[in-house]
Amino acid sequence: MTSFRKLLIVVLCSGALAGLALFAMQHIAVVPLIEAAERYEHEDHHAAEWKPAEGWERTSWTALTSVLTGIGFAAVLFGFLAMTGREV
Numbered sequence: 846m847t848s849f850r851k852l853l854i855v856v857l858c859s860g861a862l863a864g865l866a867l868f869a870m871q872h873i874a875v876v877p878l879i880e881a882a883e884r885y886e887h888e889d890h891h892a893a894e895w896k897p898a899e900g901w902e903r904t905s906w907t908a909l910t911s912v913l914t915g916i917g918f919a920a921v922l923f924g925f926l927a928m929t930g931r932e933v
Contacts, residue, residue, distance in 0.1 A: 855919075864916060
């Protein structure tokens, strides 16, 4: 297995795990605050913008973006490590 393939596997696995951990923390700590703040909003916005539906759809999009963010940060971190010649 080439070193690039090993690096890619490490980036995807560690980034996905970090993203899932971030999502879990957000779901426990941040989402209740956001929902409480949304209850206090009194303006009705009737714009034709797309937004995810409450419940499963909103949660799944949040999880997906958290995982992709984790993978992106892992790619930057491990890319710098690979460029400096350090072992992972």
